[in-house]
Each structure stands twice: as structure tokens, then as C-alpha cells.
Amino acid sequence: MNLSEHASKALSQALVRSGMRSTRQREQVFQVLLNRRDHPTADEVYARTRMEMPTISLATVYNCLETLVECGLVRQVNWEREPSRYCPNLAPHAHFHCVETGRVYDIDLPSDIMKSLTGVLPEGFDAETVELSFRGKGKCPPSG
Amino acid sequence: MNLSEHASKALSQALVRSGMRSTRQREQVFQVLLNRRDHPTADEVYARTRMEMPTISLATVYNCLETLVECGLVRQVNWEREPSRYCPNLAPHAHFHCVETGRVYDIDLPSDIMKSLTGVLPEGFDAETVELSFRGKGKCPPSG
DNA sequence: TTGATTTTTGGAATCATTCTAAAAAGATGG
DNA sequence: CCATCTTTTTAGAATGATTCCAAAAATCAA
Numbered sequence: 001m002n003l004s005e006h007a008s009k010a011l012s013q014a015l016v017r018s019g020m021r022s023t024r025q026r027e028q029v030f031q032v033l034l035n036r037r038d039h040p041t042a043d044e045v046y047a048r049t050r051m052e053m054p055t056i057s058l059a060t061v062y063n064c065l066e067t068l069v070e071c072g073l074v075r076q077v078n079w080e081r082e083p084s085r086y087c088p089n090l091a092p093h094a095h096f097h098c099v100e101t102g103r104v105y106d107i108d109l110p111s112d113i114m115k116s117l118t119g120v121l122p123e124g125f126d127a128e129t130v131e132l133s134f135r136g137k138g139k140c141p142p143s144g
Numbered sequence: 145m146n147l148s149e150h151a152s153k154a155l156s157q158a159l160v161r162s163g164m165r166s167t168r169q170r171e172q173v174f175q176v177l178l179n180r181r182d183h184p185t186a187d188e189v190y191a192r193t194r195m196e197m198p199t200i201s202l203a204t205v206y207n208c209l210e211t212l213v214e215c216g217l218v219r220q221v222n223w224e225r226e227p228s229r230y231c232p233n234l235a236p237h238a239h240f241h242c243v244e245t246g247r248v249y250d251i252d253l254p255s256d257i258m259k260s261l262t263g264v265l266p267e268g269f270d271a272e273t274v275e276l277s278f279r280g281k282g283k284c285p286p287s288g
Numbered sequence: 289t290t291g292a293t294t295t296t297t298g299g300a301a302t303c304a305t306t307c308t309a310a311a312a313a314g315a316t317g318g
Numbered sequence: 319c320c321a322t323c324t325t326t327t328t329a330g331a332a333t334g335a336t337t338c339c340a341a342a343a344a345t346c347a348a
Contacts, residue, residue: 020325020326021313023314023327025327026326041304042304042305043304055328057328058305059306059327059330063326063327078222078223083303083305084304096265107264107265107266117261120238120251122251124282125249126282127240128280128281129278131278132274134265135272135275136269136270136272137269138269139266139268139269165344165346166345167295167296167345199297202298203296203299203336207295225305225335226335228335
């Protein structure tokens with residue numbers, strides 16, 4: 001499965017906008033993230049990317065992920081001291097970490113909630129980003 | 145400056161409740177956290193603790209911090225991939241990370257906001273903990 | 289005090305991530 | 319297409335916060 005016309009354009013545009021080049025590796029890594037939106041770690045992305053591109057190196061996967069985050073196409077999700085996870089969902093959303101399965105779910109954040117969140121900041125604090133994450137028992141542990 | 149009567153009681157009670165022992169090291173580390181509520185890292189706690197107890201080891205500081213977190217007296221605050229920070233403020237609150245100074249501020253969270261937060265979770269998700277953090281330019285960078 | 293259990297300790301080990309420096313690939317201007 | 323300049327990739331080494339280890343010390347209960 002290849003990057004859709006649309007995703008491919010979005011990628012090269014975002015790269016060029018940030019003064020970076022479009023490469024096979026970056027396309028492939030982006031593709032992997034779009035294929036399965038299950039918040040993989042860098043290691044998992046590495047494994048999946050190698051299926052299509054067996055010679056890619058782990059360092060490159062880290063580089064590509066960093067690049068994608070920098071040019072705004074991907075969000076890096078950190079939780080406790082666990083390895084970073086990567087998520088191509090750019091809509092404002094929170095994350096739910098299931099303590100039983102380790103799975104991470106995207107939780108939609110209505111814009112009125114977003115507003116009330118930044119409202120808690122006292123005078124003089126100017127938030128660029130807001131991170132909201134939950135930890136607990138999620139949906140149905142056994143299945144997908 | 146010694147642990148106040150009250151704090152000392154709270155500590156040993158919390159420890160006993162969790163089946164753990166009260167030790168000089170644990171008291172001292174707790175004390176350090178209470179003295180300056182500026183969200184120190186383990187290294188910083190180590191440095192401060194050694195001023196009163198020069199022979200304590202870094203491993204012990206990590207152990208003590210973990211113990212304090214486990215028995216519910218201290219909150220471990222993680223942000224991006226930076227070293228963990230420790231905070232003895234148990235009231236529900238968010239954290240603001242200043243990108244300019246690296247300083248971390250506690251932000252009070254009104255209970256109605258807390259409620260609306262857990263309200264965003266779909267059926268079947270049961271949150272044990274909620275983490276909210278902001279990143280941006282905070283108050284007056286030079287002083288305080 | 290005695291013995292059982294927990295804690296402390298210094299140093300080694302772990303492990304995600306970053307760095308390094310050389311090779312490869314992509315862009316640019318003729 | 320060629321020469322050149324810049325960016326990217328790559329393998330492996332280095333980093334750094336944290337955890338693990340096994341022995342010594344401290345605490346607890348009887």
C-alpha cells in the first residue's frame with residue numbers, strides 16, 4: 001500500500017515548508033504511521049518499515065519520526081517513562097492509556113473543553129501546547 | 145530544618161499503611177521535597193539531600209522517591225523525555241512547563257474542570273488518573 | 289538479643305535515544 | 319548530463335536517566 005496522492009502531497013509540502021527534502025525513507029515511515037493508527041513506538045515503526053524497506057536503519061527511523069514531528073504532521077506522545085509513541089492524528093485530542101493492555105486510545109476533545117482548559121491558566125501564562133492524558137482501564141481489553 | 149511533627153506523622157503513617165518502614169533517608173528526602181516546592185529532579189533531590197546527609201547514595205534517593213510516590217505522598221511528574229520531577233502537592237493540579245526557563249509551575253484545577261475532563265471519556269473508559277500539562281511561556285522569566 | 293525482613297549502598301547493567309563521521313542521495317547551476 | 323553543494327542515511331559508539339545487583343547495615347518483632 002502506497003502513500004495516497006493526498007498524503008504524499010501533504011508530506012512533501014510540509015517538508016518543503018520546513019526547508020527539508022522528501023525522501024523514500026520519510027515517505028515510508030509516514031506511510032507506516034498512517035496505515036495503522038495504533039500509536040507505535042520507534043521500535044515498532046522500525047519493524048514495520050523494514051517489511052517494505054529492509055535496509056532502513058533504526059537511526060533513520062528516529063530521524064524520520066523527528067522530522068515528521070518537526071514539520072507538524074505527526075504528534076509525539078510521551079507517557080510516564082515509557083518509550084515515545086507516534087500518532088498522525090492532528091485533531092486536538094487526549095490520550096487514554098489502558099493499564100491492562102498498554103494500548104493507547106485517542107479521545108476527541110470538544111473545542112469548548114479545550115477553551116475551558118486554557119482558561120485555568122493565571123494571568124501571564126501563555127500555553128503553546130496542551131497535553132491531556134488519562135490512565136485507567138479502557139474499553140474491552142480482549143479484542144481490538 | 146526538620147520535618148514538622150505533622151509531616152513526620154503523615155510520612156510514617158503512609159509508610160506503615162503500605163507495609164514499609166520509616167527511615168532517616170526517607171524522612172530526609174521527603175523533607176527536601178517539602179522545603180522547596182520547585183519540582184526538583186532526582187539529581188537535584190540528591191544534591192540537596194546530601195547537604196544534610198552527605199553519605200546518602202543516588203540509588204537510595206531513587207528508592208526513597210519511588211517509595212514516597214507509591215505510598216501516595218508525592219507525585220512524579222514526567223514531561224516529554226526529560227528526567228522525572230517530584231512534587232509534594234497532592235491537590236489536583238496541572239503543570240505548566242516554561243519553555244524559556246524550564247521551570248515548572250503548579251496550576252490549580254477547579255473541581256468543575258476536573259469533572260468536565262473525565263466527562264470527555266466515552267462509555268467503558270474508567271480513568272484512575274488524569275494528567276494535564278501545558279507548555280509555553282510562563283510568567284516573568286528573569287525572577288522568582 | 290536474636291533472627292527475620294527491609295533498606296541502603298556502590299557499582300554494574302539497561303535501554304531508549306542521540307551523536308558521529310563517512311557514504312549516499314538529492315538539489316542546483318551550468 | 320556534470321560538477322558541486324547540501325541534506326540525509328547509516329552503523330556503530332556514546333549518552334544519560336534509571337534500574338538492577340548482591341552484600342552490608344538498619345529496622346522490627348518477639
